[in-house]
Amino acid sequence: MGGEHGGRPTTASAWRLPLGVRAVLGVVAVLIGGWLLPRPVAALAVVVWLLSAALVVQGLRLLLAARSHAALAAPSAAALVVGGAGMAWPEHAVRVLAVVVPLAVIGAGIAAIVRRRGTTRPVRASAVAAGLAAILLGGVALRWPDLTAVGIGVLGAILLVVGGVRELVAAAGLVPPRPGRRVLRVAAPVGAVVSLVVAVALAGASVVLHRGEPTVPSFYATPDDVPDEAGRLVRVEPYLDVPAGAEGWRILYTTTGIGGRPALSSGVVVAPIERQGARPVVTWAHGSTGVDRTCAPSLLDEGLEAGAFFLDEEVVDQGWVLVASDYVGLGTEGPHPYLVGGATAPAVLDAVRAARELDGLDLADETVVWGHSQGGAVALWTGQDGPGDADELGVVGIAALAPVSDVGDMVDVLDVTSGGSIFAAYVVTGYDAAYDDVVRDDHVVPTGRLVVDGLAGRCLAEPQIAVSAITSLATEMTPFTGVGEGTLAARLAENVPDGPYDVPLLVAQGGVDLLVRTDMQERFVARLCAQGEDVELRTYEGLGHVALVEEPSPLVPDLLRWTAARFEGEPTDAACGP
Structure with missing residues (x-):
């Protein structure tokens, strides 16, 4: 045998x-x-x-x-x-x-x-x-x-x-059958x-x-000679994506960024062609577009809408001037300190200062700050950091629309948020850039770092975000570890704009917003009320994160009336405050 x-x-x-x-x-x-x-x-x-x-x-x-x-x-x-x-x-x-x-x-x-x-x-x-x-x-x-x-x-x-x-x-x-x-x-x-x-x-x-990938033109390059003072106009060119009856400028200007260090930022200014005398200013803090340099709204197609601003016609019809910053590190050389309040808010006010240097444009000493999502938090930080430094701008009110009022709270629910890993990539990348004691790779598993590089490298408003959407859907939050823990958690807590404020606040919130939750906003406003701030929370039932700020949202006429009242010096109808 x-x-x-x-x-x-x-x-x-x-x-x-x-x-x-x-x-x-x-x-x-x-x-x-x-x-x-x-x-x-x-x-x-x-x-x-x-x-x-x-x-x-x-x-x-x-x-x-x-x-x-x-x-x-x-x-x-x-x-x-x-x-x-x-x-x-x-x-x-x-x-x-x-x-x-x-x-x-x-x-x-x-x-x-x-x-x-x-x-x-x-x-x-x-x-x-x-x-x-x-x-x-x-x-x-x-x-x-x-x-x-x-x-x-x-x-x-x-x-x-x-x-x-x-x-x-x-x-x-x-024995599996074999095909003939x-x-x-x-x-x-x-x-x-x-x-x-x-x-x-x-x-x-x-x-x-x-x-469809955006590129950064030479306009955004750092010139050899840059003024030392923040809020100085460095470069200007026409900006054509404006509504009928308006003219626009793309601007490059000086500001401060991470750690209060001198930096450059870019943005746009839109004004009515027919204007008499000094015009009030709405300075806009845009919503999340990404953290890559190419994600600046001023260089994207339909850039204002890319940052969730849909009211340029309404602003022009009111006779107001719109000033919209890109923030530091978007358009200009990075990095971009995503949701780091003190490193992004100065650019919003410095854009107004720079706009005052435009030939033929007369701006009044009356400014209202609007902001949505990321920009809502930035707008709040202009009030927390700005008064005193921004007296000459005459900031008379801040409207924070679906603001990320507590970035730590937002991070805590990203695991149940559609596309949450995209925003997690923005957060860990931005905080790694802003703080020496926050290391991105401490919060990303080794085999997930290439994935996070891709998520952080694409802009929300561009076609390539489809790749990020597929990646995010497939991976969810698995590339990340301990995002809400340790030093990062402490730094997130430092970036909650709890005041004090010297101007009235309007906080608007969509009732079915799945990214910035209603309960987070209610806790934030309750804290401000407890310390005597002049703040009003308006919740719009049935509206999501972006639907809140575009027609036919009932917020639109409310926001215009509230802003006009601030320019007129009328008292607020805040539910709490002094």
Whole structure:
């Protein structure tokens, strides 16, 4: 019975596991893969660890073999070094995978085309279609590395599930049916053509998204000679995206930024063409657009709307002048201190000072600050930091519309907020830039850092945000760790604009806002009321975060009336205050 093997098992059978063990391993693989599937960042960590471990094991095997084959010493050392590096630095391993995997796919596509030369025409056509599909998909994957990393994690989880199912099938003694040759002859070309169609569609979408990326023109570059004083006009050019009956200017001006250091900011000024005498000013603090330099509203298409400002016609019709800052680090050289009040608010008031230097524009000593979302918090900070320093501007009121009045509270609910990981990326990036004791990577898991780079690098109002939306939907908050803890939590608490204030406040809130919650606003206003501030909270039922500030929101006429009353010096109808 033993034949020439003398009854000893073959190498293959010696390594074959008992069926019961294979069944257990199959169940474990299916369960782990199923758990990892909606957690691609964790799956990516498993992929990195398994690949690194496999390299280390292979390196050890080669090292043993190198005793008798010296030529194996170099590959052994390479495998051990690469595998060990992957285990020690998983962040860099992910970045390498996001390049190597697409290149491997491209290489496989080229090989598929070359390998089928000289075969029959149908086989060759099928191979060319499949090869071109692989080349296109590899190119798309190279263009969007964060999405590629997520895809690798998802694929790793799927392969784990599939491998587990195969082990269960084998343990049960089942033999999966094999497709016949006729089926394969039909399926292969159909699959190749479908793959090519999908690849062409994805490549086309990628090209469209890439073409839509904003760029920073030379207007925003730092000149050689910059005034030392904040609020000085440095550069000006026409701004054309204005309503009928208005004229506009794009401005570059001096301000202060992180740590009170001198900085440059940009913005726009819009004024009625027909104007007599000095005109009152509405200075606008825009909502979140991103943290990358390219996310400045003044350089984006329909830039004011990108920052959630839809009332330029109404402001012009009132005879007011609109001044809208981009903040420090958006348009101008960064970084941008997202939701860091003291580093963003000065630019909003300094923009008004700079606008006073425009030829032919006469501004009254009456200013009302409006702001939405991120800008709502910035507007509140202009009142907290501004009075005293901004007396010459005549700030007579602040309207904070769905303001992030407590950034710590907002961060606490990002895990249940649609797109929450995008805003988490903005927060950790902005606070890392603003504070030496806040380190972004302390709050991002190593295998999630490439993903967070992608989320932080795109603007909310631009087409590329679709990639961030897909990534955010797939990963949720899994790239992050301890965002509301430690030093970062303490810094978030420092950026709550709890006053005191010297001017009346209007806080407006949408009743169904899922990003800035109503309960957060109520707690904030209650604290201000308790300390005697002149503040009024108006909640608009049925309105969400952006719907609050665009027509036909009932806030619009209320805001215009409230602002006109401030310019007229009328008393407020605040529910609490002095």
